Amino acid sequence: MEESIIMSENFNIFRNANTEITEEDIIMLSPLQLAYIGDAVYELLIRTYLLDKDLSVHKLHKTNTQYVKAEAQSNILHKIGESLTDKEIRIVKRGRNAKGHTRPKNADLNDYRYATGFEALFGYLYLTGQNERLSAIFEEIKDLDID
Numbered sequence: 001m002e003e004s005i006i007m008s009e010n011f012n013i014f015r016n017a018n019t020e021i022t023e024e025d026i027i028m029l030s031p032l033q034l035a036y037i038g039d040a041v042y043e044l045l046i047r048t049y050l051l052d053k054d055l056s057v058h059k060l061h062k063t064n065t066q067y068v069k070a071e072a073q074s075n076i077l078h079k080i081g082e083s084l085t086d087k088e089i090r091i092v093k094r095g096r097n098a099k100g101h102t103r104p105k106n107a108d109l110n111d112y113r114y115a116t117g118f119e120a121l122f123g124y125l126y127l128t129g130q131n132e133r134l135s136a137i138f139e140e141i142k143d144l145d146i147d
Contacts, residue, residue, distance in 0.1 A: 026127045031098040031120045034091070038123030043068055045138050070107035072146050074114035080140050088121055095120025 026034075046067045050060050066072060077092065084092065096117035104112035125134040 021127065023128055026124065029123075029127075031091075031095040031116070032100055034121075034123035034127070035095050035098070035116045035119035036123065037127060038119035038121060039068075041126045041134075042073075042119060042122045049138075049142060066146060070104060070111045070115035073118040074111040076141055076144060076146065077114050077118040079144055080137065083137075083140060084121075088125075091121050091124045092117035 043064070046064055047060070050063055053060070053063065055063060081089070092114075094117070096113045098113075098116060098120075100116070103109075107115070121137075122134065125131075125137070
């Protein structure tokens, strides 16, 4: 099977939008900044994955929501937690413990915090160019029963 162009190590047009940021800079970003990027990365991965499902746009949106809502991200994180490295766990904990100024509207506060940790992990892996690891985690997520 051909490798997907999206997960190809040579194709990262979005990361090329900011080539000045170094790994040291990335480590110094706040966990909420990492989560900000990770939210977009994860959402794009889910949306791209769902295109194979041959659904109407309305059903794509509803299905997408099942993957990206805070409760789902929290549940996913708990299910894949054992496969994360120590460094990845530290990134998740930084995100989980970050103090934001917003309150979740439609989520439990604990789920919201774990979801922030989950998104921080995706942001960190994306920004540091760890596409292979990001892909491996995403493959693990695709195999989960998210309901």
